[in-house]
Amino acid sequence: MKKISAQINPSICDALETRFCELNDVNWAIERDGGKSPTFIRGFFDDETSAISEYSKLRSAIGGLPESFSLEDLDDLAWQNEYKKYLTSWNFKGLHWVPVWMKPDYSAPRGDKVFYFDAGLAFGTGDHPTTRMCAMAMIDYLKRCPDPKSASVIDAGCGSGILALSAKLLGFEKIYGFDRDEEAIRASNENAKLNSIPAGEVEFELAGVEKALKNRKADLMLANIQADILCIYAGNLISAMNPGGALVLSGILCGENKKVEQHFSKLAKGRLADIKPNFMENWSSLELNFI
Numbered sequence: 001m002k003k004i005s006a007q008i009n010p011s012i013c014d015a016l017e018t019r020f021c022e023l024n025d026v027n028w029a030i031e032r033d034g035g036k037s038p039t040f041i042r043g044f045f046d047d048e049t050s051a052i053s054e055y056s057k058l059r060s061a062i063g064g065l066p067e068s069f070s071l072e073d074l075d076d077l078a079w080q081n082e083y084k085k086y087l088t089s090w091n092f093k094g095l096h097w098v099p100v101w102m103k104p105d106y107s108a109p110r111g112d113k114v115f116y117f118d119a120g121l122a123f124g125t126g127d128h129p130t131t132r133m134c135a136m137a138m139i140d141y142l143k144r145c146p147d148p149k150s151a152s153v154i155d156a157g158c159g160s161g162i163l164a165l166s167a168k169l170l171g172f173e174k175i176y177g178f179d180r181d182e183e184a185i186r187a188s189n190e191n192a193k194l195n196s197i198p199a200g201e202v203e204f205e206l207a208g209v210e211k212a213l214k215n216r217k218a219d220l221m222l223a224n225i226q227a228d229i230l231c232i233y234a235g236n237l238i239s240a241m242n243p244g245g246a247l248v249l250s251g252i253l254c255g256e257n258k259k260v261e262q263h264f265s266k267l268a269k270g271r272l273a274d275i276k277p278n279f280m281e282n283w284s285s286l287e288l289n290f291i
Contacts, residue, residue, distance in 0.1 A: 004043040004051040006069040014282055015062050016041065018226075018253060027054065041065070044074070090132065093139050095166065100194055113169050116194045117162050118187070129280035130250040134163050134222045137248040137278070137287050141220050142170055149173045154216065156209065156223040156237070157251075161188025163222045164202050165195060172220075175202045178212035209233040213240040224250040231263050238268045241290050250285040257284040264288060 008016075013030055020028050032039040043058075045051040048071060059065040089098040089106060096114045098106045108114050138153075145151050148171040155164035158177030165188070167175050177188060188204045205212060213236050223230060223237055230237070230249050241247050252260050257277055265275060268288065276287040 001074040002045050002048050002051045003072045003074050004045065004055050004069050005072070006041050006055070006066050007038050008041050008066065009064055010039045012062060012064040013039065014253065015064075016058075017282065019058075019061060028058070092132070092136050095135070095139065095169065097135070097162065097166070115162070115166050115169055117160060117165075117191050118194065129283040130224050130252075130285070131159075131162060133278050133280055133283070133285040134224050134248050134250045135166055137246070137285065138163065138167060138220065138222060139170065141246050145219070151219040152176070152217060152242070154178075154213075154218040154221045154240070156212070156221060157225040158188055158204060159184050159224065161191045161202070161204060163224065164188065164204070165191055165197060167220075168197055168202050169195070173201075176205070176212075176216065177202065178205045178207045180206070180208050182206055209236050213237070216240055217242050218247075219245045221245070221247045222250070223248065227252045227256040227260050230260060234264050234267050238264065238271070238288075241271075241288075243290060245290045247288040247290070248285060249288070250283070252284045252286065254279055254282055254284045257286065261286055 010032060013032065016028070016030060027043055027045060029042050030039065031042055043051055043054060045054060051071060055069055087099045089096060089102055091097065091112070094112045096108045096112060098114055098116050100116045100118045103116055106114070142148060151172060152174040153164070153167045153172045153176070155161070155167070155175070155177035158164050158179045161177055164175050164177035179185060185204050185206050189199070192199065192202060218240055219242050221237065221241060230251070237247060249260065249264070261275055261277065264286065265272065271290050273289045273291050276289070278285045278287070
């Protein structure tokens with residue numbers, strides 16, 4: 001395993017994060033500490049040739065990346081420790097999301113629920129703002145859901161299955177997650193095992209939006225996908241919503257929020273009770289509540 005690193009100007013972090021999200025690229029990570037220390041981009045690749053080639057492509061796509069970089073060999077243990085640096089635990093209203101390697105030392109208050117996860121190589125690390133906003137919206141939806149056992153939940157672009165499996169822990173039973181990435185489906189099923197959720201109790205399928213939502217309806221849909229893809233499939237997402245349901249759109253940069261809201265409002269005209277935007281760091285979400 002090769003690690004390629006370069007110190008960068010924090011001003012290009014948004015552009016880098018947008019590209020990684022758009023390409024579903026899990027090989028790169030940004031290491032920053034709120035301005036307290038230098039900001040770095042780190043890439044992890046199988047060999048030196050791949051690392052240098054991918055960095056060159058990134059420099060061509062994103063202005064401001066330095067020409068100079070460093071390369072470092074990582075053994076399996078070093079790689080695991082690097083991977084863990086970019087994940088942390090968090091909680092919201094009685095549900096805790098905890099990286100699996102923290103399990104031996106993690107203690108939650110009595111009565112709280114804990115979801116353990118390992119993203120593997122799938123896009124979906126559990127503590128990203130886009131995932132957090134979806135999870136928070138799901139917990140808030142639970143308060144006004146008369147019967148979680150009969151409510152249908154769809155996790156669109158499920159990544160490592162964190163949202164779909166969290167829905168199971170919260171008491172939902174009709175849960176379906178889909179993604180176009182084979183690794184995502186594998187990671188989702190592995191995370192189900194980590195949380196002792198029997199196979200099949202949460203359905204995961206390798207599929208794109210059109211195939212996945214054909215003949216399916218949701219009371220709650222969580223779509224943590226980049227903004228342009230959300231807009232392309234807006235009609236499919238809206239058509240799959242039951243009356244009285246909630247569609248949560250995430251993966252939207254703050255500057256794109258209004259554009260996405262206007263697009264969905266136009267297509268869902270006459271069906272919406274309201275639209276609620278939420279913001280966290282550089283990211284945002286929209287909650288569309290249907291009549």
